[in-house]
Amino acid sequence: MIFTQPAPTYILGLGLGSTGSANRNCILICGSFFVNGQLDLGLNSYIHIKKGTFYFYFSFLCDIISRMSELTKQDILDMEKEIQERIALRKELSDEVIEARSHGDLSENAEYHEARRSKGKNESRIRYLKKLIRFGKVIEEDKTPGVVSYFDKVTLLFEDDDEEEVFVISTEVRIDATKRIISKVSPLGAAIFGKKIGDRVLVNVSDDVKYYVVIKDIQKANGNQTVDIPINKY
Numbered sequence: 001m002i003f004t005q006p007a008p009t010y011i012l013g014l015g016l017g018s019t020g021s022a023n024r025n026c027i028l029i030c031g032s033f034f035v036n037g038q039l040d041l042g043l044n045s046y047i048h049i050k051k052g053t054f055y056f057y058f059s060f061l062c063d064i065i066s067r068m069s070e071l072t073k074q075d076i077l078d079m080e081k082e083i084q085e086r087i088a089l090r091k092e093l094s095d096e097v098i099e100a101r102s103h104g105d106l107s108e109n110a111e112y113h114e115a116r117r118s119k120g121k122n123e124s125r126i127r128y129l130k131k132l133i134r135f136g137k138v139i140e141e142d143k144t145p146g147v148v149s150y151f152d153k154v155t156l157l158f159e160d161d162d163e164e165e166v167f168v169i170s171t172e173v174r175i176d177a178t179k180r181i182i183s184k185v186s187p188l189g190a191a192i193f194g195k196k197i198g199d200r201v202l203v204n205v206s207d208d209v210k211y212y213v214v215i216k217d218i219q220k221a222n223g224n225q226t227v228d229i230p231i232n233k234y
Contacts, residue, residue: 069172070184071136072150078231079129079173086126093119132173139171141221146197150184151221151229154192157214159200164216169193174229181229188213 097119100112142149150169157164167180169189175181182189191203192215199215 069132069136070139071132071171071173072139072141075171075173075231076133076136076138079133082231083126083129086122089122090119093122143220145220146218148192148195148215148218149221153219153221154215155217156192157216159212159214167192168229170229173231175232176229 093115096115097112100109100115103109103111106112139150141151148154148169150171153166153168155164155166165180167182167188169184169192170176170181172183172185175183184190184193187205188203191201192199192213195201195215197215197218201213201215202210203213204210
């Protein structure tokens, strides 16, 4: 379950999720913003403050985050493909701005302002993806049997509740906490990454929240596993 925050509150890098039990809520670091009270998984997104029309593009945050990002070769290929698709959209989006501008008083022209926003979002996304590719660290997926690595399906036993759940640890451009696809830097992801079947692991969420999981099974990722998880959009 994803909780929302009232606008214009935003949180960088936090998604709050239940791991399947009413009495066990854990924090999943998933590189997200709360935008207009809704969870946004784009990381490059803008914040819309309701007291006026203000959009802040966090290019400086993108620089910081991208320097820490580990990426697979498939991540880069998918991002390069999206960049080319968005570059191809530039003329269409520019034409829409020109067309909307011709409709009259710009202060009353909602179509014009929406066209400009769409054009700006497209350019922001292109810049963000380019920065990820430029500064990201390319890694190889570990195929060692029985060891948790990127894109493996990991079955965990949560000792407190005696419940089993399946998680996937993804690179930060593909995470989706609602589908149990979590980041390596999340408390749970950091705890189990590199561990083996049978390991009992302490997950340290905070000074006050800790719990144990046991790694019951690891299904190693096949060649198509990355492709099956899409790159995060806005």
